[in-house]
Amino acid sequence: MNSFEWNKIIGALLGSLLLVLAINQIGNALVAPVVPEKTAYLSELAPAAHGDAAAAAAEKPADPPIADRLVTASAEKGAKVSAKCVSCHDFTKGGPNKVGPNLWGVVGGPHGHKQDFAYSEAIKGLPGTWTFEALDHFLTDPKGYAPGTKMTFVGIKKAGERADMIAYLRSLSDSPLALPAPGAAPADGAAPAAHP
Numbered sequence: 001m002n003s004f005e006w007n008k009i010i011g012a013l014l015g016s017l018l019l020v021l022a023i024n025q026i027g028n029a030l031v032a033p034v035v036p037e038k039t040a041y042l043s044e045l046a047p048a049a050h051g052d053a054a055a056a057a058a059e060k061p062a063d064p065p066i067a068d069r070l071v072t073a074s075a076e077k078g079a080k081v082s083a084k085c086v087s088c089h090d091f092t093k094g095g096p097n098k099v100g101p102n103l104w105g106v107v108g109g110p111h112g113h114k115q116d117f118a119y120s121e122a123i124k125g126l127p128g129t130w131t132f133e134a135l136d137h138f139l140t141d142p143k144g145y146a147p148g149t150k151m152t153f154v155g156i157k158k159a160g161e162r163a164d165m166i167a168y169l170r171s172l173s174d175s176p177l178a179l180p181a182p183g184a185a186p187a188d189g190a191a192p193a194a195h196p
Contacts, residue, residue, distance in 0.1 A: 066136040067180035069163035078168025081161050085153070091172055100151065106130050107170045108177040122148035132180055135166050 063069070082091060088100040095102045101117040111126035111134075112119040123146055128134065138145040139162045141155045156162045170176050 063159035065183070066132045066163060066166065068182045069159060070132065070167060070179050071182050073160075073163035073167035075164070075167040075171045077161075078164035078166070078171075081156065081165045082168055084156070088151075088153070093172075093174075103169060104172045105174075107132070107135065107166070107173060120146075120148060120150040122146040122150075132166055132170075132177075135169065136162055139165060 082089075085091075085100075085103075088098050090096055090098055090102045091104060092102070093104045095104065097114060097117045101114040101119070106113055107130055110129050112124045113130065126146060130138075134145075139156045142149055142151045142153055156165060170179075
C-alpha cells in the first residue's frame with residue numbers, strides 16, 4: 001500500500017470523527033438538558049451531609065414515647081417490617097443464627113441474649129436488658145446506641161414502623177413481656193446514659 005492509500009484511510013477516519021463531534025454539538029443545541037433546582041431524591045441524611053444536623057434535629061419533633069406508640073402498634077405490620085432483617089436474622093423459635101443472632105425471645109432478654117452467638121464487644125458491654133425503650137433507641141440508630149457494633153443496618157427512622165417491629169419482636173416469645181402503660185416512665189436499663 002502506498003502513502004496515498006494511507007492518507008485516504010486516515011482522512012476517512014478523521015472525517016468520521018469530525019462528523020460525530022458535529023452531530024453531538026448540533027444535538028446538544030437542539031435538546032438542551034434541564035437541570036432541576038432541587039435534587040429529585042432527598043435523602044433523610046441530607047441535612048447532616050451539609051453540616052446542618054443540629055438544625056435538622058431542632059426542626060424534627062421528638063417521637064412519642066414507645067409506651068404510647070405500642071398502644072396502636074401492630075405485630076402483623078411489624079412482621080412485614082422485619083422483612084428488612086431476614087437476610088441477617090432468623091425469627092423462629094430454635095432457629096439458627098445467621099450473620100446476626102436469632103431474635104426469638106429478645107424482648108426482655110439481656111443484651112447479647114444468645115449464648116451461641118459471637119456478639120461484638122459493643123453489644124456485650126451494654127448494661128441492662130432489651131427493654132422496649134432500649135429496642136426503640138437501638139432500632140433508631142444501631143451504631144449510635146452501641147458504637148462499635150458489627151451491625152451495618154442504618155436503622156428504622158419511622159417511629160410507627162419501629163413500634164410495629166417491637167410489637168412483633170414482643171410476640172416472639174412463649175411468655176411475652178407485659179406492655180408498659182401509656183405515659184409510663186422508661187424502664188431502668190432503657191439505654192446507656194451516653195445515648196439519647
